[in-house]
Each structure stands twice: as structure tokens, then as C-alpha cells.
Amino acid sequence: MKAFTKKGLLLAVACMMLISLLGACGKADNDGNNAGANNGGANDAGETAETGNGYKDKYDPPVTITTVWGVDPELKFKNGETIENNVATKWAMDTLGIEIKSLWSVTDSNNAFATKMRLALTSGEEIPDVVTIGDAQLAQDLIDSGLFREVGSLFDQYANDTWKAAMAIDENVWNPYTRDGKRMGIPVLDYAYNHDYLLWIRQDWLDKLNLQAPKTLAELETVMEKFKNENPDGLSPDQVTPLSIGFKNKMSTWMGDPSWVFGAYGTLPEQWNAGADGKLEYGSINPGMKQGLETLKSWHDKGYIPQEAALWDENKTAEPAVAGTAGIIPGPYWMSGWPLSDTAKNVPGAVWKPYAIPAGPDGKAMRHGTHFTNGVTLISAKMEHPEALFTYQNYMFDNYADPKPGSVFDNGLFKNYDYDIAEDGTLLRWEDIPGGYVNSVRYLLVRDGARIPDAQMKALLNLADGKEATTRLEKEVQTAYGLETPGAAKVLLSQEDISFKNMFTGPPTETMSSKLDYLNKIELQTFNEIIYGQKPVDAFDDFVSTWKSGGGDKITEEVNTWYDSVK
Amino acid sequence: MRGFKRSWQFHLMILPSLLFLIVFAYLPMAGIVMAFQDFKLLGGGIFGSPWIGLENFRTMFEREDSLQVIWNTFFIAALKIIFNLLAPFTFAILLNEVRKAFLSRTIQTLVYLPHFLSWVILGGILLNILSTDGGLVNRALGAIGIDPIFFLGEGNWFRFTVIASEVWKEFGYGTIVFLAALANINPSLYEAAEVDGASRWKQTLHITIPSLIPMAVVVGTLSLGNILNAGFDQIFNLYNPLVYEKGDIIDTFVYRTAIMEGKFGFATAVGLFKSIVSMALIVISYRIAYKVANYRVF
Numbered sequence: 001m002k003a004f005t006k007k008g009l010l011l012a013v014a015c016m017m018l019i020s021l022l023g024a025c026g027k028a029d030n031d032g033n034n035a036g037a038n039n040g041g042a043n044d045a046g047e048t049a050e051t052g053n054g055y056k057d058k059y060d061p062p063v064t065i066t067t068v069w070g071v072d073p074e075l076k077f078k079n080g081e082t083i084e085n086n087v088a089t090k091w092a093m094d095t096l097g098i099e100i101k102s103l104w105s106v107t108d109s110n111n112a113f114a115t116k117m118r119l120a121l122t123s124g125e126e127i128p129d130v131v132t133i134g135d136a137q138l139a140q141d142l143i144d145s146g147l148f149r150e151v152g153s154l155f156d157q158y159a160n161d162t163w164k165a166a167m168a169i170d171e172n173v174w175n176p177y178t179r180d181g182k183r184m185g186i187p188v189l190d191y192a193y194n195h196d197y198l199l200w201i202r203q204d205w206l207d208k209l210n211l212q213a214p215k216t217l218a219e220l221e222t223v224m225e226k227f228k229n230e231n232p233d234g235l236s237p238d239q240v241t242p243l244s245i246g247f248k249n250k251m252s253t254w255m256g257d258p259s260w261v262f263g264a265y266g267t268l269p270e271q272w273n274a275g276a277d278g279k280l281e282y283g284s285i286n287p288g289m290k291q292g293l294e295t296l297k298s299w300h301d302k303g304y305i306p307q308e309a310a311l312w313d314e315n316k317t318a319e320p321a322v323a324g325t326a327g328i329i330p331g332p333y334w335m336s337g338w339p340l341s342d343t344a345k346n347v348p349g350a351v352w353k354p355y356a357i358p359a360g361p362d363g364k365a366m367r368h369g370t371h372f373t374n375g376v377t378l379i380s381a382k383m384e385h386p387e388a389l390f391t392y393q394n395y396m397f398d399n400y401a402d403p404k405p406g407s408v409f410d411n412g413l414f415k416n417y418d419y420d421i422a423e424d425g426t427l428l429r430w431e432d433i434p435g436g437y438v439n440s441v442r443y444l445l446v447r448d449g450a451r452i453p454d455a456q457m458k459a460l461l462n463l464a465d466g467k468e469a470t471t472r473l474e475k476e477v478q479t480a481y482g483l484e485t486p487g488a489a490k491v492l493l494s495q496e497d498i499s500f501k502n503m504f505t506g507p508p509t510e511t512m513s514s515k516l517d518y519l520n521k522i523e524l525q526t527f528n529e530i531i532y533g534q535k536p537v538d539a540f541d542d543f544v545s546t547w548k549s550g551g552g553d554k555i556t557e558e559v560n561t562w563y564d565s566v567k
Numbered sequence: 568m569r570g571f572k573r574s575w576q577f578h579l580m581i582l583p584s585l586l587f588l589i590v591f592a593y594l595p596m597a598g599i600v601m602a603f604q605d606f607k608l609l610g611g612g613i614f615g616s617p618w619i620g621l622e623n624f625r626t627m628f629e630r631e632d633s634l635q636v637i638w639n640t641f642f643i644a645a646l647k648i649i650f651n652l653l654a655p656f657t658f659a660i661l662l663n664e665v666r667k668a669f670l671s672r673t674i675q676t677l678v679y680l681p682h683f684l685s686w687v688i689l690g691g692i693l694l695n696i697l698s699t700d701g702g703l704v705n706r707a708l709g710a711i712g713i714d715p716i717f718f719l720g721e722g723n724w725f726r727f728t729v730i731a732s733e734v735w736k737e738f739g740y741g742t743i744v745f746l747a748a749l750a751n752i753n754p755s756l757y758e759a760a761e762v763d764g765a766s767r768w769k770q771t772l773h774i775t776i777p778s779l780i781p782m783a784v785v786v787g788t789l790s791l792g793n794i795l796n797a798g799f800d801q802i803f804n805l806y807n808p809l810v811y812e813k814g815d816i817i818d819t820f821v822y823r824t825a826i827m828e829g830k831f832g833f834a835t836a837v838g839l840f841k842s843i844v845s846m847a848l849i850v851i852s853y854r855i856a857y858k859v860a861n862y863r864v865f
Binding site: 122137138141238239247248306307308310311316508513514517518521522524525527528529532534550 | 607612626630631632694698699700701717719720807808809811812815820823824828829830
């Protein structure tokens, strides 16, 4: 008897382990099916109630939009809410009659969202009606999968004027998502000029040396020379980094960017520029590069730029700037807030001021531009009421993107979430919001709600001209960004005509897939070796011929074929 | 068979772990077919992606720098293996001569510690202390009249730095293995040697070292499997465009071309290539070890 019980127990244990294993495997399937069934039902109900094109400002009975979420690990929730069920989903239901239904969500660290998305689609799980993708490669793969529909006609039909106007600021935003003339995804607009750069210079050093801000490369050299050898803070020459730049990852980047040095000679590296003949040309093989490299080499020899610039990435270039040993650092307009606001803590009296990019010997100046998008919204080919997405986004563009004073979202999105008002009617500071501030914009169906590319710059310009902050955006940039930011925006826009975007925004071409890494490698290697004097400047010519014969000519051809197809 | 009848429930208990092993270790091996496909996760997968034969391997070997990358990998990995064998071997013998137990244990712990640091952290530290711009090492060299050395920016110095820092980080770990082997040496051998009038040095030469050789062969054999693993996380955190020629290895190049761009077929092909080379080396060295040191696992 005793032996029997023991055997039975063992058997039971073994069975339980097996069952739990199988149970874990089967769970995901069930959820998927249920969601599918519910979704179908809701859509059917919506369809019977609709006639005509179906677009409404509010749906009754409600329609359903299914979606999936990659949740930023930093995103907080309050009042027991989740990404599936929160103030924003309630708002969409109450105001627009749109039910946002989540098929699944993951915490998006280490690319988890992209991985989950790929796996979900290959294992045949239900395709979300609407999904916003930030990862460029994933977006291209999804478009090519054929699971998502053409959206251009929908956009033309349903989008409101505010949205269309925002999209029209740069028609090229559609290019990456266009296939044979068909627009396959709606670009998610972002604020313009976020990655454009200018020069941040230590104003207190300029003042003490009685210098003007440099307007040309020659003047810049004088300034760097004095910063180094007659340092106003009494630093010895080997302690000063007159110009903090780095090229570990790229020659064209954001903080500590060196690409404007080449811009002074008429080219921008690592991007496709429009050539004189109307064709696209790869900037890194333009003859102007050679002069730029020579200049950088002489600066390196004279100690104007970090001796270890080849080892420095973007964040490293900020270190001497924050420590107070750097005189100049190129970077975006928002650097006044981070990281440069910390300099004054280390060196009392340190003042950073924004200045325009200096011109080269021929008066030329160029900087790389910023694309106005940060992702794409895709619509499933099976979505029954695609117009509902436009109801949602039209509302956001009208009321949230850049609202006039007095609109529903005047102070922010949701009270007690991203803003709150004190008893005396004034706006509370973020840290004083009862229960804490949460960035509820991230709960919205499309990332960042709705952004009009030039809205933030306009708001900053208004502030720079001394206007009182009245609109939501003006209040936001005033409280959330550094002191010099409005001034920097003004400098940035004063040079709008020297901002050049990478003209190639299509999917990687065939030859790029096999050859690009090698070409990028020899490019970066040659440039660095020239700057460090390990190779003569003429090595640039060898690089150009290797680049061309090693696949570069083929890539140029493919890029121009693409360019002709979207022109 | 009667034994099985009595104990089949116990065998049944292995089943879950057996399933686990099959599902997570053996079934994924089927993924090797990706090496011969133009693999697309979306709209294809393993069953739908087109077969392209050895195209992925051809892409790898046709790259202008593929020989250089393979040579870099082999060179760096081989030197790492050699020094990761010699350093702990010597150090264990030296440490064994320290008579104060407290002192020798403290040293053992201290040299073991770097093993637990990640290369992300060490990369940042090395970047600072090896800087030509006031880094600790170059200042020390300057004090004795040596010009600053660009450790991370000059190809040969880069290789030296990579190997030296790896050995510094890992030799404490290897030392433990050899110390264990030292503890196993029969003390009567030493007593007999002392009676015969052998000095400390003679004892080391004729007893300690020969007793350690089998262990060294084992460690060396096992590490030969890593002949094409030059240490991705270390090099990725330290390399830069100036040292691509001497420092770019297979793993960093796979990371850039395949992982970053979702080319899993290509990544699998390179992985398979590495596995085949490693397996061949392990088999050969195992045979040699069996013959020379009479070491066997199976």
C-alpha cells in the first residue's frame, strides 16, 4: 500500500509537470483567438450601423481599432491603469466612440517590440488594425510583407486640413514608405530640426579674450588658438579641448558632429546629396572631402580637436564641455538644457551661447538636416473601418498638435496625468501633481499624439522675440527646455538654407545589403587614418576609386533609380 | 527489464527535462538550414524562404576584407588562448610558494575579482586610463621618459592591449583550476625529493610542473574550441575606425552586417562556419590529448 502511494505520487508529479509545460505553450494561442473573435463581432456591429463612406466625428455604436504596444520601460501608470485600459482609451471611447483594443503589449527594452512583432506575424497571429513602427528596418519588412494596405488614398480622403498641411511641409516624408507610387504607410511626423546643429561657444571665454564669434573657418582657428594658448580660465594648453568633436561611430552625427567642416567645402559626408546634374551623389566621395580632411588633420596636429577623437563617441564629446575644459561643441539646439546646463555647476560663471555654423574659404556652409518623421503608422489590409483612425488623428491634430489658447487640451492632455491645476487656477509644476506626473501622451494610439514639424520651432521663435508663453506648446518649451534654447532656435532657423537632408530615404538597395558595410568601413578607416597622419591626404583618391569599383557605382545607380521613381 | 518495471516512474520524471532539451536545444538546430536560405522572417520563415545554396558563405568569403577579418580573429584568439594558459600556470606555481595562507588567499581573491567585471564597464575604464591625453598609464610612462603610446588607436598596440587586458581579467579564474590541481599532488613526492636533497627549484621543475601538465592539456584542449571567438564584447567596446585593419573580428563584422540589418541567414552561415572549424579543432586536439596526456572524457 505504502509503495503504491509513493508511485502514485511520483506519477502525479510527473503529470503535473507535463501539464504545466503544455499549458504554458497553449496559453498565447487562446488569447489570440478570443481577441480575434471579439474584434470581429465589434466590427460587424459597426458595419450594420454605417452607411456611405462611414467617416464620423463620433461613432455610435462604437467601432473597434485593434493595435499592439511596445511600452517604453520608463513609462509610468497611475490609478491601477495599464496600456490596455487607461485614461486615453476611456477618452477615445467617450469622445470619439472608438474602442482601442490591444492584441498584445511588451515592455520595449532591447528591441523587444520589433522581435515580438516579427514573431507574432510569422506565427500567424492576428494582425493589428493599426500599428506604429519606429524601427526603420522592421517598417520596411512589414510593408513588404503585404499584410498592410495602401494608405495614401485614405489619407487624401479623410485627413483634415491641419494634418494635411503638416504633412505638406515636406512631401518627401512619404518616400521611405512608397512602393511603385503607392503610399503604404502614414509617416509619423516629428518636430523639425531636432538633429540639425549649430556651434555652442563659451561666451565668457570669448568676452574675456575680447573676441567676436567666428563667422569663417579662419576666424574659428584664431578663436581655437586663443582658447588653447591664452586660456581665460588659466588652463594650460594641454588641458583645453578648444573644439570637442568625435568620430568613433560616424562623421555625421549629432553631439560633437564634425560634418560641417566638410560642409564648408561644399559636401556633407555619409549622406546622399543632390548633385549639380540633378542626380544623387554620395557626399563622402565628393572632392570637397579632401580639403575637409586636410583641415581636420591640421586641427588635430595643432591640438584644436581631441587627440583621441577617433575613440570618442557622441556622449564622450560632451564630457570636456560639461567639465568646463572645452571651448566649442557642435550640437543640436536643445543642448542648452542637457548636457550644457551642468557646466555652470562645475565652473561657476561658464556661459554657453549658440552661434551659426561658420563658412569656408568660398563662403560655403552646410549642415545635415533632420527628417520630419520618426516612424510610420501602418493599416492592416483587413481593417474594416480605417476611417476611424482618421477620426482619432484628425481630432489630435486639431486639438492637441498646436492648439490655440482655450482649446480642450490647452494645458496638456489629461488632467491629473500630464498636468494639473491648483485651487487658485495656476498650473502645477510636474513634481507637484497629486500622485505624480505621467507622460500620458504615450497612451495615445499614435506615438506622441500629433506633432506639426515646425510648431515647436515657431513656439521657440515667439519666445525668443520676447512673447509671453500663451499656447500649450509655448508653455511646454518654456518650462521644459534650457534657458538658451529659444535663442538657439533662432540661430538655427537663420541658417535654414544651409540645412541639407539625406536625399535617399528608400529601403536599402540590393547592392547596399551586400557591400555597404565594407564600404562604410574603409571610408571611416581612411578618413581617420588621414586625420591622424597615418596615411597621406592622397589616400582619399585611392579610397574613392576603391569605393566606386567595390560596389559604390552600382549603389549610386540603384539610388538614382529609386530617386527617379519618387521625384 | 525487471528493474525498469520497478522504476519506470522515475524514468518518467526525466521526461519534462528531456522534452525541454529536445524543444530548446535540439529542435532549434534545425535552424541551421537558414544558413542556406535567403531567410526572411516576414513572408517566408524557415519553410517559405528561398534556398540559395552556399550563397551566404560566398558573400562572406567574397568580401574584400574577409581574409583579414578571419586572420585578426584567429591571431587575437590564439594569443589569448596561449597566454590564458601560461599566465595562470605560472601564477599558480608562484602562489603555491606563498607560505602564509592568509596572504595567498587574499591574492587569489583579488586576482579573481576582475573576472566579474563586464567589458562595458572595463571598456570605459580602459579608455580613460590608456588615454594619450593625461591617462594614468601614459603619465606613468612619461615619468620614466617614454613618449605617450596610443594604445587603442594604433593597430599593433591595440592587439597588445586587447590580449593583455583579457589575460589580466581572466587569469585569476584559470589560477583556481591549477591551484586545485596543485593541492592534489601527493605530498610524499615532495618528502621523497627532500630526502634526496632536491632544492625548492628542483622540486618545482621535476614534481610540480610535470604534475600540472595533464591539467594544462585539458584546459588547453577545451579552450581550443574558442579559436574563432576573439571576444565580441571586449573588442566591440574598445575598437574604433583607426584599428579596423588589425582589430575587426568575425563577430563584430557579423554584428554590423547581419544582426543590425536583420540578415539572419548570413549570421547563421557565419555561425555555422565558426562551429565547424571549432569542432574540427576540438576533435583533433582531443585525439592529441588522448595520445599525449592520456586524457579522455568519453
